[in-house]
Amino acid sequence: SQQGEEDPQALSIQEGENATMNCSYKTSINNLQWYRQNSGRGLVHLILIRSNEREKHSGRLRVTLDTSKKSSSLLITASRAADTASYFCATGAETSGSRLTFGEGTQLTVNP
Amino acid sequence: EAGVVQSPRYKIIEKKQPVAFWCNPISGHNTLYWYRQNLGQGPELLIRYENEEAVDDSQLPKDRFSAERLKGVDSTLKIQPAELGDSAVYLCASSLDRRVYEQYFGPGTRLTVT
Numbered sequence: 308s309q310q311g312e313e314d315p316q317a318l319s320i321q322e323g324e325n326a327t328m329n330c331s332y333k334t335s336i337n338n339l340q341w342y343r344q345n346s347g348r349g350l351v352h353l354i355l356i357r358s359n360e361r362e363k364h365s366g367r368l369r370v371t372l373d374t375s376k377k378s379s380s381l382l383i384t385a386s387r388a389a390d391t392a393s394y395f396c397a398t399g400a401e402t403s404g405s406r407l408t409f410g411e412g413t414q415l416t417v418n419p
Numbered sequence: 420e421a422g423v424v425q426s427p428r429y430k431i432i433e434k435k436q437p438v439a440f441w442c443n444p445i446s447g448h449n450t451l452y453w454y455r456q457n458l459g460q461g462p463e464l465l466i467r468y469e470n471e472e473a474v475d476d477s478q479l480p481k482d483r484f485s486a487e488r489l490k491g492v493d494s495t496l497k498i499q500p501a502e503l504g505d506s507a508v509y510l511c512a513s514s515l516d517r518r519v520y521e522q523y524f525g526p527g528t529r530l531t532v533t
Contacts, residue, residue, distance in 0.1 A: 338520050349423070349510060349524035350462070395461045404520045405450060406475060409461030 313396060313410040321418050326383040328413040330396030331376075337404035339372055341381050344393045344412070353381075353394075358401075388419045421445070423525035425511050431531045437499035440528045444492070444513030451488060452522060453496050454510040462510055468494065469517055501532045 314329045330339070338357045342350040356363045356372045356379070363370045369382040383390055393414050397407040424443040432438050444451050449470050454462035465484065467475040470491040479486065483502070488494040498505055508529050512522040 340520065342524075349526045350512075350522075352521045352523065355521055397461075399520050403475075403517070405514060405517045405522075406467065407464065407520075407522065409463070411459070411461050 313394075313413045315413060316411070317414045317416070319416040319418065320386060322386060322388055324386055324417075326386050326390070326415055326417070328381045328394050328396075328415070330379045330381070330410055332379075332396075332398045332408075332410075333377065334398075335401045336374075336398045337401050338399040339370075339379050340397045340399065340407065341368075341370060341379075342395045342397060342409075344395065346392075350395065383415075386415075386417045388417050390417050391415060423511055423513055423523055425509075425525035425528055427528055428526060429529050429531075431533065432501055434503055434532050435500040437497065438501055438530060439498075440496045440509050440511075440530075442494045442496070442511030442525060444494075444511070445523055447515065448513035448523070449491070449516045450514045450519075451494050452512040452514075453486060453494070454512065456508045456510055456527070458507075465496070474517075498530075501530075503532050506530055506532045 312331050340355045341353045344350045354365045356370050367384045372379045393412045395409050395412045397409045400406040426441050451468040453465040456462040466479045466486050468488045471488050486496045508527040510527045512524045514522045
């Protein structure tokens with residue numbers, strides 16, 4: 308079963324613009340992670356935020372977490388064509404942080 | 420450092436036939452995961468191993484799916500017999516141990532059942 312719901316399902320932007328993707332979930336979590344998947348490839352871990360954190364940065368990525376609203380957002384700044392991929396949020400179960408439940412993903416297209 | 424290795428990359432079989440997928444995790448990673456990813460969806464966990472012990476197999480359809488990780492290193496996932504609805508990408512992932520939550524994924528095996 309899918310815990311996370313991602314919004315939007317698809318996003319198309321121009322190179323240089325920022326991209327924001329949102330994730331909502333239903334149950335209490337230990338951590339929330341974002342992964343990227345290029346077409347026909349495996350998933351690549353991008354960033355992890357723990358349930359007691361509110362914001363985290365990694366390079367051009369910024370993740371926020373609001374546990375009261377059970378939601379998270381991923382911001383990619385100054386997007387590049389190479390950022391074109393599907394982006395998935397995954398929640399780690401409260402009792403077992405390594406047990407991940409993935410959302411259905413956002414397909415991001417960055418046009419050159 | 421070598422990543423997670425999976426084979427085969429693609430497999431086409433007729434329904435009712437058996438099929439097996441193989442995964443070699445990153446060296447030193449004790450936790451191994453098998454996921455199934457249907458088209459346009461996120462991965463769904465099938466089974467999770469801590470070393471050679473299956474600690475979470477609640478999502479594994481045990482009537483036709485089986486998995487093993489005999490020496491706590493590489494792992495095999497088997498389907499017998501395959502059904503049309505089993506067509507999907509089967510992903511293997513590993514992490515250092517259960518306290519380290521970031522997972523490293525292999526490229527997956529794309530299974531087509533005809």
